[in-house]
Amino acid sequence: VFDLAIHGKTFSGDLQELWTYVEKGVIACVSKKRVGSADETLELSADEMLLPAATDLHVHLRDWGHSHKETVESATKSALLGGVTTVADMPNTQPELTTPDLVRRRVQLIKSSSYVDFCLHCSLPREPKLLIEMKEAGAYALKFYPKDLYFFEEYAEYASKLGLKSVVHAEELALIGTAAEAKAELNAVKSLVRRIRKEWEVRFAHISTAGALRRILGAKLNSSKVTLEVAPHHVFVDRQSCVKRIGVASAVRPPLRSKRDVSELFFALVSNLIDFYATDHAPHTRDEKFCPNPSPGFPALEIAYPLLMTKVSDPAIACKVYCERPAEYLGIKKGFIKPGYDADMVVFRRFQQRIQGSNFVSKARITPFEGEYLGYSVKKVFIRGELACSSGLPQRVSVRHIK
Ligand code: NCD
Ligand code: ZN
Numbered sequence: 120v121f122d123l124a125i126h127g128k129t130f131s132g133d134l135q136e137l138w139t140y141v142e143k144g145v146i147a148c149v150s151k152k153r154v155g156s157a158d159e160t161l162e163l164s165a166d167e168m169l170l171p172a173a174t175d176l177h178v179h180l181r182d183w184g185h186s187h188k189e190t191v192e193s194a195t196k197s198a199l200l201g202g203v204t205t206v207a208d209m210p211n212t213q214p215e216l217t218t219p220d221l222v223r224r225r226v227q228l229i230k231s232s233s234y235v236d237f238c239l240h241c242s243l244p245r246e247p248k249l250l251i252e253m254k255e256a257g258a259y260a261l262k263f264y265p266k267d268l269y270f271f272e273e274y275a276e277y278a279s280k281l282g283l284k285s286v287v288h289a290e291e292l293a294l295i296g297t298a299a300e301a302k303a304e305l306n307a308v309k310s311l312v313r314r315i316r317k318e319w320e321v322r323f324a325h326i327s328t329a330g331a332l333r334r335i336l337g338a339k340l341n342s343s344k345v346t347l348e349v350a351p352h353h354v355f356v357d358r359q360s361c362v363k364r365i366g367v368a369s370a371v372r373p374p375l376r377s378k379r380d381v382s383e384l385f386f387a388l389v390s391n392l393i394d395f396y397a398t399d400h401a402p403h404t405r406d407e408k409f410c411p412n413p414s415p416g417f418p419a420l421e422i423a424y425p426l427l428m429t430k431v432s433d434p435a436i437a438c439k440v441y442c443e444r445p446a447e448y449l450g451i452k453k454g455f456i457k458p459g460y461d462a463d464m465v466v467f468r469r470f471q472q473r474i475q476g477s478n479f480v481s482k483a484r485i486t487p488f489e490g491e492y493l494g495y496s497v498k499k500v501f502i503r504g505e506l507a508c509s510s511g512l513p514q515r516v517s518v519r520h521i522k
Contacts (some may be wrong), residue, residue: 127163141462144503171203172463174445177397184213189402195234196422197481202465210242222256226350235424238521260284265292293305329383368408396440402483418481428492462504
């Protein structure tokens, strides 16, 4: 007798009518036929389908000195509501995550209040040799902000030796906010591509321009360890359209781009050239967004997965970039509905709904997608077979820290 059985349209390689059986939090069997009984059986209706839950590699959970923008609780509830069961937290916290002690404190905080599994990026410690302690304290990757790129080689080399991944926000600091800002990303990418050594694991975060995309695709031909991440606001919306919707609140780093950039990024996404889709969930309050010097970034965890499914209309691509590859990158058994994998799964329902930032559970309620339609809603979310969210109600189940 299994713990749980789910029967209905299921994505496992392709979409088909399947029985999925869960035992002790793990997918035990996936079959076209019924193979046994279960303590609980869920029968999906014709307008529902079962997909793997998502892993989001780029999330600012905030909290601490930024609790007014977002807390671990509000951010991870939004993750669950959006079908995301693993998040990778970014280290530009208040205070910034630059010491082993802060990493340890952050692990404790997230463990005690998160609704989903998590891992941590750390910022550059005072000296590269402290990276070993950052890793031991619980960081899985090192994040380079534009201000840190000057020290890239020194730290990336050290990180690589320790098996700590490097993640870069590629924008040339000197150009940000200037008339030459359009070149900031491409310049930084060109310079980084020249400096990266073959053995370094380097992920380019939130790539936003066609030029940078092409450069990185070129670099990927030389190194299988270079990866490429895109955010929903760069692949699905151009600057002009967003400004019409939300005006000055359209600010984000890197900035929103032209229709041409957006269509090239979108083409790369549906052509399976992009490794990861990740929100860059970067919450700010309404007052911080609608002001003369608006803070950059948007919340997106609640809509990212249904939005991706709506836009690419192909679960194979959606699952590759938001479930399978991010989980493989973290070395966790998630992202697939197949035996041996964690039973982290989402029931999607076909359901037309308008996106309204004011309905978000995230404390930040401004979105570049205001007024757009989603073709799906997230009905149920399971973490290791436990029902963690049902009809919009997140429940805290036990969560894991991924190192
Ligand atoms: C980030 C944030 O708000 O933490 N914002 C963003 O637009 N991506 C910070 C940053 O990456 O500059
Ligand atoms: Zn970010």
